[in-house]
Amino acid sequence: MTAVAVGFPALVLFDLDGTLLDSAPDFVATIDRMRAARGAPPITLAELRPHVSRGSRAMLATAFAQLDAERREAMVPEFLELYQQELARHGPVFEGVENLLAAIEDSGSRWGIVTNKPEYLARQLLPLVGWQARCAVLVGGDTLPVRKPDPLPLLHAARQLGLDAPDCAYVGDDARDIEAARAAGMPSITALWGYRLGDDDPATWQADASVDTPQALLDPHLWSRLR
Structure with a gap:
């Protein structure tokens, strides 16, 4: 199979954490530094991994469940500062992503990222994985006044490249990703290799397609079904 024969849309947009990058180990390192400073034992990857796609507050709620929401909210700046130091140090790009x-x-198509991660962190991450000159568009969680599941970040990414939503597709591992894509009128694909809680059922998200691995996105039949 040649790449040209796959039939990608003009722009393939991806979520970042849990879709392109297995960043959970970076977040474990971040949380462990915070727990160590408070005399608490390390957290396990299995404990934290399912919560990564839900963002910093969900991870802090898991790691510091004994604290109330107000005290955890005050820890967000510390979390982001430490995570910035751990960016791409522990978590690899998912197998098959580079080939994809x-x-x-x-x-001849392009790819980009729409993430709820703060834009400054996402931009700092790109050169660490060699994507700074390859990613055609990047929209972070604070680029606009709203973030996913609002469709505006996806629509903004498409418009930055002069494209309409049907000319694109969005791949993500969280229900918010699929909700945003559906609201944007953009074909949606669930990345089943990503981060989910045990009671999450991707079948209920109503994505246009679901795939088990990044390699499955090289299947031309998948893209022909989405057109």
């Missing part, structure tokens, strides 16, 4: 991105590029 190269195939999109070789086909």
Whole structure:
């Protein structure tokens, strides 16, 4: 199979954490530094991993469940500062992602990122994984006044490249990703390899397609069904 034969849309947009990057180990390192400073034992990857796609507050609620929401909220700046120091130090790009991105590029299509991670952190991460010159568009959680599941970040990413929503597709591992894509009128794909809580059922998210691995996104039949 050649990359050109896959039939990618003009722009493939991705969520970041849990879709392109297995960043959970970076967040474990961050949380462990915070817990150590408070005399608490380390957290396990299995404990934290399901909560990563829900953001910093969900991870803090898991790691510091004994604290009330107000005290955890005050810890968010510390969390972000420490996480900035741990960016891409422990968590790899998911297997198959690099081949997928190269195939999109070789086909003449482009790819970008729409994440709820603060934009400054996402931009700092790109050169650490070699994507700074390859990512066509990046929208972070604070780029606009709203973030996913609002559709505006996805629509903004498409418009930045002069495209309409149907000319794009969005791949994400969380219900908010699929909700945002559906509201934007953009074909949606669930990344089943990502981060989910045990009671999450992706079948209820009503994505246009679901895939088990990044390699499955190289299947031309998948893209032909989405057109």
